Amino acid sequence: MAVYTQLSAETLAELVAHYDVGELVSAKGIAEGVSNSNWLLETAWRAGGRRFILTMYERRIAVADLPFFLGLLDHLSAAGLPVPHTIHDSAGAAWREVQGKAVALIEFLPGISVDRPTPGQAGAVGAVLARLHMAARDFGRTRANDLGPDTSARVLADCGGAALAAIDPSLPTMADEAARVAGAWPGGLPQSVIHSDLFPDNVLILGDRVSGLIDFYFACQDAMAYDLAVTHAAWSFADEGRSYRAEIGAAMVAGYESVRPLEPAERAALPLLAEAACLRFVSSRAQDWIETPADALVTRKDPMDFVRRFEAYRAGGGEMFA
């Protein structure tokens, strides 16, 4: 679960009073997610109610990056993407401080996160990802990717072979693979601001329609094809990375290209970018696994899910994107 900080009803009501959204009626901690604390808030508004998401930034997010993250939500929402816009307080601020931590109120979007996507849903996700890339090109702010291939290699090396082997005996070899992939990283691919973590739990869907894209807190400037590779790796496998769902991968790439056709260099790079994408999640999951106490109130994610995906891309190469 992900509510790391307890906020009393009084604290929440006092916070909400700084926004022109009506009085707080209810607040529920949201179990999903691992990085931040999230609450679903309901306020009294005219004859009905309104729902919002309150996020408290807890881990891996620098407050100095909030203008980028929250500004990006507003930019994409204004461009017509299904992205929650931020609610500013009565003084115009996009975030406030509560108990020494930054919090923001954002629009609640409907929809559910799917566990086993259909090709129609994968195609819709590919298309909306391409729209995101196009719309983000004139965002006007930038943020470097601090979780790129060099970081994956460094994080795995820092974990150390013994700690990695304690998770799984095959995990230490990933440090060498990450160094190889970092060394082969292709320069010059077209860039935009990318989401870089568009997993099924960060997409809200109604039928075959994407109703929400959330959790932009890893967004950064990087190759658009890398973002497609991340999304491909996150969506196109079942059984904890053991089986590749070719129809999902194909529908996603086709959906993406229905909006933004890939350049030949991007298409050629996809297998390596997908390996890099897998190693990015192997490294952060391994680091979390080692650093998170076993009794913490958060479910650790298994790095091996992405080792298996990595091996599939390594063995399959371009065929995975045929």
Ligand SMILES: Nc1ncnc2c1ncn2[C@@H]1O[C@H](COP(=O)(O)OP(=O)(O)O)[C@@H](O)[C@H]1O
């Ligand atoms: N704008 C939103 N509309 C609806 N639900 C949301 C919204 N933002 C977050 N959520 C819910 O909160 C959960 C956790 O949010 P997320 O941003 O993914 O947290 P974390 O950064 O901790 O992973 C999501 O899985 C979703 O259920």
Ligand SMILES: N[C@@H](CCOP(=O)(O)O)C(=O)O
């Ligand atoms: N998608 C990442 C975890 C990032 O956490 P999030 O809850 O902020 O999406 C993974 O699966 O390892």
